[in-house]
Amino acid sequence: MTTQVIKYVGRTTNFKGKTLWEIVGSLKNYGVGRIIVRSVFNRYPEPSFMKIVKVETCPDEERRRVRVWVEKTFRGRKSPQLTEIYRTSYKPDYNLIPKDEEYKFLEAVKSNESEVILPNTIEMPPLMKRFIVKDHEKKGLETIKEYVLPLSYNHSPNRVARIAKGDEKPTVKFTMGLGKPASPSLYEGIPLQ
């Protein structure tokens, strides 16, 4: 089942690691208490890892899968409930963390206190500002004083940044323009603004 020499065939993948059963099946007591990580979550600066709490094996028809309950920590935030991994357990993307390295993850969670507050309004685009004045005049509505649009965000339990409530001052600002480039080297020689 587990081979040391890996030979890749077919299309390339972003996954890096083993399926969950490959890890859990070869460990003592099915690895309860050990820490695993999904390699795709390594893209985030905050640590994301899972601590195995309970393991249930699956019948022969589902030999690539295993039912595992974990304490999930995603981007440095621990979820209050246990998470069941079954549908995604076949993905060859899980990595086991050695016991002597576990402290790095556990420590990182404690140190992660900084909070990002997202704004709940955004400035109107320049053409819309002019259009809306004319439009409201035409419709006989009162003219807008503040040229801002309310922002809406997708709801997700995995959201890290907090959305500002009321008049809270946001730590990041969204604009209708190009904004500050993430990699300025791409804009060399181009005048911004």
Added chain:
Amino acid sequence: MIPKNVLLKRVSPLISQIAEAHRKPRWEPVAKSKIYRIPKRPEISEEERLELLRINNNYKTQMRAIRRFYHEEMMRELSSLKSASSEMSQKLEAEEWEKCVHLNEEWNKEVAAEREQRRKIELAAMEEYTLKRMEEKDKEMREKIEKASAEIRLQKELSATFITPDNLEAAIDAALANPIDYNFAIDLKGNHFYGRDTPIVNQDKKDNAINTNT
């Protein structure tokens, strides 16, 4: 070759799929020559990836905000339109009701006046009819009484000829003395011929006899 548009606009699909030229149909498996082909993944530098991610995220946020703004505006307009229309309709309905009530009252007055008049005429007619009936009844009663009194008078007059125990003997005597023969024959002219043994006189002779007699 039949043009594609003609085939697509058909009412009943004769050909279920129209493939582009030089393409395999959908139900065909991967071509033999392409089975082991591994498409090359696009190589994007880390800098570019980050910048694209940032730009795309920005764009999505902006568009979401604009879409939400216009959606809310539309909903507001819709609701205001609805409420305004409902107010208008309510006002119109109230006006219509007022109008209907007024018209109904007018009609009621007209009908009441007509009814009064009709009732007067009807009452007069009824009185007349009753009086007439009463008079008729009186007349009838009077006639009846008259008839009855006349009968009484007649009977009183006749009572003189009645057979009483006093004059019974005399009546019997009179009857015996004057026997009446009820057997008679009648000829076509209504002449009575009394008695069983009365000889029949010939008509001509009789006529002659009569003529001679007169």
